Every structure is written in structure tokens, then in C-alpha cells.
Amino acid sequence: MRQRQFTTKITVHHSLASKTSMKDIMRWHVGERGFEDSGYHFLVRKSGLIEPGRDLRNVGAHKIGDNTVSVGAVFEGDFRTETPTADQYDSFNLLRTMLTKVYGPLPVEPHRRIGNKCPGKNFDFNLI
16 A cells, blocks of 8 residues: 655545444445455544544545545535534544644645535534
């Protein structure tokens, strides 16, 4: 697996499933899509638990055009109809602080901006 040479951003996603584990994501990505590993580097559960995915040193498989420069974090939930929990925002902010210590300041970007598609219309970027 290729290693990321530069890290310039964090890309956030939602899982589109109300209940999700890294085991589920591995089944979707490896079992169903044929990826080598989870496309995401981290899963932020509703409880605030952060589950590791793809090795942080490796290029992700979560956003075409940005995989080689971004860390992929997916939030458990479908934010078209649900709202992220306070624990998710808090844990993500701790994760972002940790990543900043490793890579320097990193902007956070949505997977898809147009139409609030990902991470969904209920994701509040003002809380991260």
C-alpha cells in the first residue's frame, strides 16, 4: 500500500448508517468493493469512541483527488436525518488536535460540498 507523502487536510464523511463499526466498514470496503483495507483512517462512533481504520501513514481511499494528501475520518450516522452527538464532535476535535501535532494545522473539509451530500446537512462545521 502506498504511503502518503504529504498531509494537508482532513476529510470528513458520514457512514450513511445509523449504527456502524469499523468491522462494518471493512466488510463494505474490502469484502464488497475490493479495497485493500478500510478507505478511512478513523471512525468516530456516536459514543465518542474513535476506531482506527487504515494505517495513518497510508494513502486513503475516501475522496478521489484528495486521497494522497488527506486523512479520512468517517462519523457513525446518517446526517441527512440524524445529528452528530456532542461526544462525536468532542472526540473528533481531540483527534484533530493529535493530527495537528503530527502534521501541523490541517483544515477540515467535507467529502462533498455540493448539496450538503456528505457529511450531510445536519453536520455542523462550526463545532469542529
